[in-house]
Amino acid sequence: MSTKVIKLPEHQAIYHRIRNLILFGTLVPGQAVTIQGLADLIGAGMTPVREAIRRLTAEGALEAGGNRRVRVPPITRENLDEISYVRLAIEPRLTELAARRMTDGCLSELHAFDREVDAAIASGDIERYLEFNYRFHFRLYDQAEAQILSKIVSSLWLQVGPSLRIVCGRYGTANLPDKHSETLAALHEGDAARAAQAIADDIRQGLGQVRLTLLD
Structure with a gap:
């Protein structure tokens, strides 16, 4: 098994941390979270969190809501x-x-x-x-x-x-x-x-x- 560790740039690391919250179901379908709350959850700044949210929204993993909230879209x-x-x-x-x-x-x-x-x-x-x-x-x-x-x-x-x-x-x-x-x-x-x-x-x-x- 490979033991090589690759250190990601900060913005990439934050993207992957939020992505994993979605991928592994920490954020459940329909659950809304504020951008600030998400930043606090992972201990990151607002700017890289917003960038990660933009990417994940484009990928269909998040959708924007009101009052600076995002949520995992419920599946239909x-x-x-x-x-x-x-x-x-x-x-x-x-x-x-x-x-x-x-x-x-x-x-x-x-x-x-x-x-x-x-x-x-x-x-x-x-x-x-x-x-x-x-x-x-x-x-x-x-x-x-x-x-x-x-x-x-x-x-x-x-x-x-x-x-x-x-x-x-x-x-x-x-x-x-x-x-x-x-x-x-x-x-x-x-x-x-x-x-x-x-x-x-x-x-x-x-x-x-x-x-x-x-x-x-």
Whole structure:
């Protein structure tokens, strides 16, 4: 597993901190927060926080409200249908591309992340599950070296991540989707199509739970 640490510029670090609050569901759908409150929450100045908010609003992760407030947009059935369609088109493709470029080093990292996911599921640690599930998927997608596709997927995860936190809160971690073992087995065998299918099944399960929790 790589131990290299890259220090981000302050504005980038603040963007990622706010992004993670959204991605891992600390800010829940529909929750409004003042810009000042968000700055206080992460201990940052107003200027870089405003810049981060502008970026995240452009990515669809936040929306502006009155009185200098922003909120995570609630997900709708139509939103979820579109997100499902695009994720199921792109993420299996990224998996196929990654499988063709797979290395022992990448597999080692994926196994390490999957162990963290399994430990989080066993212990009921929602935050740990969300973080390492994300790390597993995006380490895999990074291996594809398809920046345009990865950027699209990253935006979609931002839009659905807060809702997955609600799923975890309702059902706990025991019934969360986890097709990582099947994905890893296929990657070890060099079976790109089977790895892509496992990721597609993982996505369907996760988004299906979001639909049942929030929309039905």
